[in-house]
Amino acid sequence: MPILLALDASSSACSAAVLLQREGGDDILVSRFALTPREHTRRLLPMVDKVLAEAGLAPAELDAVAYGHGPGSFTGLRIAAGLAQGLAYGLDRPLLGVSTLEALALAAHRRHALSHVITALDARMGEIYVASWFCHEGVTEALSQEAVMPPERLQLPAAHASCDWVGVGSGWTLRETMPDEIRTTVRQGDATLEPAAEEMVLLAARAYAAGERHAAHDVQPVYLRDQVAWKKSQ
Structure with a gap:
């Protein structure tokens, strides 16, 4: 116990x-x-x-x-x-x-039943901390390495680009500076989730x-x- x-x-x-x-x-x-x-x-x-x-x-x-x-x-x-x-x-x-970032993905899964999640935290200085995850039955699987980058460089994991992605975390307050592919493909989730x-x-x-x-x-x-x-x- x-x-x-x-x-x-x-x-x-x-x-x-x-x-x-x-x-x-x-x-x-x-x-x-x-x-x-x-x-x-x-x-x-x-x-x-x-x-x-x-x-x-x-x-x-x-x-x-x-x-x-x-x-x-x-x-x-x-x-x-x-x-x-x-x-x-x-x-x-x-x-x-x-x-x-993994804790943030698990929170999105537990609270909003999300499965394909891109977690992003505002890293200041025009950058975000970011990673992508597959969440299923309370288990999180990393689909990309955790990284820090300008939001305009964010990309979807190539092997999972067709999935229904949702973005969560404070980094998504910078959504308008992200590439067109991200803004049209990734649904806006909860940018207030910590x-x-x-x-x-x-x-x-x-x-x-x-x-x-x-x-x-x-x-x-x-x-x-x-x-x-x-x-x-x-």
């Missing part, structure tokens, strides 16, 4: 969730979510305390800690990583990093069940923009 905690501060929202998986019974999922720009440092730890208290759990009962490792806000990722690593170190528990710990804890539970375990110091935020800059310099 694994018990997992997830937290996130990768966007203008911050959130926390705890999942109790019970054999032969319904899982218990408790979450908190709030749009709190520039208040993540003050709000995130109290959220963690609240979901644990509502679930009737002490921190020592956790089997693992997870957090949204990006891509996303540089400052927000550092805040979440610091808190998650501190908890994992202090409790001597494994730490799991969860993709914010990554959330509720989906991250479900993704973390799947990874944990598959045997994924990491020491706290081995899990680092994913800064796609830094990776792209590094590759260009080689």
Whole structure:
């Protein structure tokens, strides 16, 4: 009966969730979510305390800690990583990093029953963080690598171009700058949808069940923009 905690501060929202998986019974999922720009440092730890208290759990009962490792806000990722690593170190528990774009795809699937989803987050500086997914029966499958790019360079996965695509996430506020093919083929979804710990804890539970375990110091935020800059310099 694994018990997992997830937290996130990768966007203008911050959130926390705890999942109790019970054999032969319904899982218990408790979450908190709030749009709190520039208040993540003050709000995130109290959220963690609240979901644990509502679930009737002490921190020592956790089997693992997870957090949204990006891509996303540089400052927000550092805040979440610091808190998650501190908890994992202090409790001597494994730490799991969860993709914010995958969590966004799972949210679109769970809340709007979407199957072919392009998740895009506004990366500022005229760019978006983006990836495409196939979602079915609560499972997400990546159809493209996560990337950062100007929205005018966005393309559909070649092997799946004829699918019924829907775009979600803050990056779709830049829809008018995307190529004609995207604007005519991809239906507008929910541009207000933000990554959330509720989906991250479900993704973390799947990874944990598959045997994924990491020491706290081995899990680092994913800064796609830094990776792209590094590759260009080689």
